Amino acid sequence: MPKLFKKIKEIRSFLKELKCNGSNLSVGxxxxxxxxxxxxxxxxxxSKLQNEITVVSIYVNPLQFGAxxxxxxxPRDLERDxxxxxxxxxDVVFAPEDQxxxxxxxxxxxxxxxxxxxxEGAYRPGHFNGVAIVVLKLLHIVxxxxxxxxxxxxxxxxxVERLVxxxxxxxxxxxxxxxxxxxxxxCSSRNVYLSPEERQSASAIYxxxxxxxxxxxxxxxxxxxxxxAIKDFLLKHPHVRKIDYVExxxxxxxxxxxxxxxxxxxxxxxxxxxxxIDNWRLSHEKL
Amino acid sequence: MPKLFKKIKEIRSFLKELKCNGSNLSVGxxxxxxxxxxxxxxxxxxSKLQNEITVVSIYVNPLQFGAxxxxxxxPRDLERDxxxxxxxxxDVVFAPEDQxxxxxxxxxxxxxxxxxxxxEGAYRPGHFNGVAIVVLKLLHIVxxxxxxxxxxxxxxxxxVERLVxxxxxxxxxxxxxxxxxxxxxxCSSRNVYLSPEERQSASAIYxxxxxxxxxxxxxxxxxxxxxxAIKDFLLKHPHVRKIDYVExxxxxxxxxxxxxxxxxxxxxxxxxxxxxIDNWRLSHEKL
Numbered sequence: 001m002p003k004l005f006k007k008i009k010e011i012r013s014f015l016k017e018l019k020c021n022g023s024n025l026s027v028g029x030x031x032x033x034x035x036x037x038x039x040x041x042x043x044x045x046x047s048k049l050q051n052e053i054t055v056v057s058i059y060v061n062p063l064q065f066g067a068x069x070x071x072x073x074x075p076r077d078l079e080r081d082x083x084x085x086x087x088x089x090x091d092v093v094f095a096p097e098d099q100x101x102x103x104x105x106x107x108x109x110x111x112x113x114x115x116x117x118x119x120e121g122a123y124r125p126g127h128f129n130g131v132a133i134v135v136l137k138l139l140h141i142v143x144x145x146x147x148x149x150x151x152x153x154x155x156x157x158x159x160v161e162r163l164v165x166x167x168x169x170x171x172x173x174x175x176x177x178x179x180x181x182x183x184x185x186x187c188s189s190r191n192v193y194l195s196p197e198e199r200q201s202a203s204a205i206y207x208x209x210x211x212x213x214x215x216x217x218x219x220x221x222x223x224x225x226x227x228x229a230i231k232d233f234l235l236k237h238p239h240v241r242k243i244d245y246v247e248x249x250x251x252x253x254x255x256x257x258x259x260x261x262x263x264x265x266x267x268x269x270x271x272x273x274x275x276x277i278d279n280w281r282l283s284h285e286k287l
Numbered sequence: 288m289p290k291l292f293k294k295i296k297e298i299r300s301f302l303k304e305l306k307c308n309g310s311n312l313s314v315g316x317x318x319x320x321x322x323x324x325x326x327x328x329x330x331x332x333x334s335k336l337q338n339e340i341t342v343v344s345i346y347v348n349p350l351q352f353g354a355x356x357x358x359x360x361x362p363r364d365l366e367r368d369x370x371x372x373x374x375x376x377x378d379v380v381f382a383p384e385d386q387x388x389x390x391x392x393x394x395x396x397x398x399x400x401x402x403x404x405x406x407e408g409a410y411r412p413g414h415f416n417g418v419a420i421v422v423l424k425l426l427h428i429v430x431x432x433x434x435x436x437x438x439x440x441x442x443x444x445x446x447v448e449r450l451v452x453x454x455x456x457x458x459x460x461x462x463x464x465x466x467x468x469x470x471x472x473x474c475s476s477r478n479v480y481l482s483p484e485e486r487q488s489a490s491a492i493y494x495x496x497x498x499x500x501x502x503x504x505x506x507x508x509x510x511x512x513x514x515x516a517i518k519d520f521l522l523k524h525p526h527v528r529k530i531d532y533v534e535x536x537x538x539x540x541x542x543x544x545x546x547x548x549x550x551x552x553x554x555x556x557x558x559x560x561x562x563x564i565d566n567w568r569l570s571h572e573k574l
Contacts, residue, residue, distance in 0.1 A: 008455065019499040020307045106453035111396045137455040166393035168295065 002056070002090040004082065008141050011055075011094050015142065017269060018053060027146030029171075031135065034058040034095075034259050035075040036084045039179040043052075043148040044088045048177055048251035056085055057094040059101065063131030075192050094142065106133050115253060119266055120155050120277065125243045127160050137159055139171055147171050152178040152186050154279040158253055163193040178278070180206065185279045195272040201239040202271045208233045209280035212265055216282050221259045223248040228246050234269060244268035244275070289343070289377040291369065296395045298342075298381050302429065303339060306470065313340040315430035316458075318422065321345035321382075322362040323371045326474035327546065330435040331375045333463055343372055344381040346388065353418030362479050378409050390424040393420050399449050402540060407442050410531045415446050422430050422447055426458055434458050439465040439473050441551060441566040444445055445540055465492065467564070473565045480561040488526040489558045495520045496567035499552055503569050510535040521556060531555035531562070535569075 005011035019025055028047030033038050047054040050068070058081055078095060085093055107131055107184035116128035139147060149157045154157055161173050179187045184206025185199075194202055208230045218231075227246045234240050247266045249255050256263055259282060266279045301558075306312055315334030319327050327405040339510035345368050352358035372380055396416055398404070403415035426434060436444045448460050466474045471493025472486070481489055491497060497515040502513055514533045521527050534541050534553045543550055546569060553566045 016311075020311055024307055046452040107399050107402065107449060108453040109398045109400060111398075112394050113396060115394065128480075133453065139456045140457055143457065155316065162394055168425055168427045170299065170430065210409065 001266070002082065002093045004093045004095060006096055006100065008096065008100060010175055011092065012141060012143075019143075025049055026052045026146070027055060027142065027144040029131075029138070029142045030054065030090075031138050031147065032058055033058060033060045033074065033148075035077060035189040036081050037179075037189060037191075039150050041084070041088055041150060042179050043091060043150060043176050044085070045145065046174065047148050048089055050174070051144075052147060053091045053141075054089070055092040055094060055144065056090045057096075057138050059094075059096055059134070059138075061101075061134040062098060063106070063133055064104070064127050066126060069124070070190070070193075075189055076195065077162070077220075094138075096179070101137065102132070102253075105124045108133065110136075110163075112159060115155075115162060116149060116159060116162050118253065119149045119211050119245060119247060120206075120268065123268060124233045126220070128156070131156055131159060132163055136163065136167075139169060141205075142160045144171055146174050146225050148176055150176050150178060152188065155253060166253075184210075187274075188276065190214045190274060190276065194271060198239045198272040202276060203238045204237040205242060205267055205269070205276065207252060208267070209239065209265060210287065213280070213282060213287070216259055217284060217286075223255075223257050223259050224266070226259060230265065230267070234267075239247065239271050241270040241272060244270075289369065289372045289380045291380045291382060293381075294387060295383065298379065299428060299430075302340075302342070302379070306430075313433070314338055314340045314429065314431040316340060316425070316429045316434045317341065317343045317377075318425050318436075318477065318563065319343060319345055320347045320361065321368050322364060322476040322537050324377055324466075324474045324476060324478075326437050326439060328375055329466050329502040330437060330463050331372070331377060334433065334459065335376055335433050337433060337461070338431075340378045341376070342381060342431065342496070343377045344383075344425050344427075344429070346381075346383055346421070348388075348417060349385060349407040350389070350393070350420055351414050353411050353413060356411070357477070357480075360480075362412060362476055374551050381425075386420070388424065395420065397423075397450075399446060400451075402442075402449060403446060405442075405535060405540065406532060407555065410555060415443070418443055418446060419450055423454075423516065433459055433461050435461050437463050437465060439475065439565065440517060441553060442540060471497075473563075475536065475563065477513055477561060481558060485561065487525045488524045489563060491521055491524040491527060492554055492556070492563065492565045495554070495573070496552060496565075500567070500569060500574070503546055504571060504573075507509075508542050509563075510542075510546050513546060513552070517554070521525065521554075528557040531557075547556040 009245045030043045058075050075099050110132040121128050159219030183203040185203050212226045212230050230246045245268050249264050261283050264279050264283050311319050317330045335544030347361050397419040407414050470490040472490050499513045499517050517533045536551050548570050550569050551566050556563045
């Protein structure tokens with residue numbers, strides 16, 4: 001069983017002793033909101049490969065949810081998560097209560113103009129402020145050598161990379177490619193919200209990426225043309241109720257008009273009442 | 288001579304080895320903009336008392352100066368500072384170049400609404416964003432157990448305390464009372480800007496605090512009455528050119544109308560062309 005901590009003080013002193021035990025062990029950290037899936041398992045696998053100690057945090061961060069979002073119904077199952085962590089060989093789990101993380105509401109506001117105000121930030125105001133605060137807190141608590149973030153939440157990854165760079169955090173951020181179900185749907189804890197019919201429609205996101213990739217590979221480099229093709233395709237599917245955005249950007253999330261290898265498609269949409277996000281790196285490689 | 292570092296990577300690996308040397312030595316950190324004076328020496332003295340290793344940083348942070356402020360003319364003298372650090376028994380000095388601290392301009396913006404937008408923040412827009420970024424960077428580079436801040440920059444101290452709390456930084460912030468010259472003027476690197484005549488007028492700030500303290504001790508608890516008395520007194524002095532603010536707040540910098548023990552007077556004004564700030568804790572103790 002991984003060692004379970006709920007208190008900041010206790011995990012800190014445990015890790016301090018462990019790290020400073022003469023041998024200077026390296027620590028890999030996988031921050032999660034729990035309800036673990038295959039995507040998380042990839043993060044853990046890589047951390048295990050690259051570090052002597054792997055720490056997983058499980059915490060549904062209220063600060064990154066907006067009013068009317070799914071904070072209350074977000075799936076939680078600590079026992080199942082702990083069993084999966086054990087199976088994966090995780091050494092330490094940090095699963096704090098709200099009172100421990102936020103004894104009072106933080107007053108600090110963290111923005112990255114041009115990054116946190118776009119895409120997800122535009123549709124979920126305050127979301128990345130909540131992400132930035134919880135990630136900084138967790139990095140300050142665990143003080144890992146490496147931290148693992150899935151490319152599924154690509155904008156979040158970019159926000160965290162920028163924070164680490166701008167604030168000289170002593171950690172290496174390791175991005176991990178999105179893990180997908182057999183039909184291409186990106187693994188996400190929120191997929192459990194989908195009815196069987198919605199679940200089927202949700203695979204259209206992946207198919208729309210393949211369509212765009214094919215158009216790109218046959219010489220179409222007009223971002224608008226690709227975006228329209230994706231939208232048209234998506235909206236043909238039942239249960240695809242509303243598209244928040246379909247955007248194409250460079251690696252650093254700056255919008256592009258002419259598409260080149262390495263650019264990203266980013267999509268947010270509702271399937272039924274469930275909001276899903278996904279993204280795709282355009283390349284010339286054949287699938 | 289203290290060990291001098293100019294590179295983040297080098298001071299980090301030096302301190303990591305030192306700290307993790309089996310014995311788990313504690314590190315005290317005194318961040319400064321150099322041109323050290325008696326106030327800094329008090330911070331260093333306390334750090335030496337409470338820690339096995341004392342690190343001083345010397346860096347004039349361009350990010351916390353506004354357009355038209357004194358960034359270019361801010362006094363610098365690394366050799367003198369190093370000699371003073373040696374005299375004081377400092378172990379490590381970190382004196383990075385701009386290129387090392389900001390290889391590119393940070394994009395992150397850090398605010399604490401209700402705190403960074405008031406007093407100094409209102410008169411120096413962007414100042415506390417620059418302070419927050421450099422302090423977080425330095426804390427991430429040095430990773431001290433304790434960091435020492437003078438009460439002279441009281442609002443800065445409160446900003447740093449709030450950042451540490453909100454972001455769970457693994458450091459204890461130790462406030463150190465303001466050190467004053469014989470005539471009561473708070474020690475500051477900027478005092479060298481003052482002509483002899485201005486220097487004399489500058490002591491009016493301290494005298495105005497004593498006046499307010501006396502009024503408070505004889506039963507006057509109306510903040511406005513105290514503020515007006517301070518302003519009237521200050522403006523009687525030659526070279527006191529412009530008062531940015533005279534404010535009375537509680538310990539956490541919330542404005543008060545009725546003054547009580549422990550409240551703070553905060554003043555910013557120009558003596559000649561030199562902007563000075565100072566503050567004072569009101570108490571019933573006789574001086």
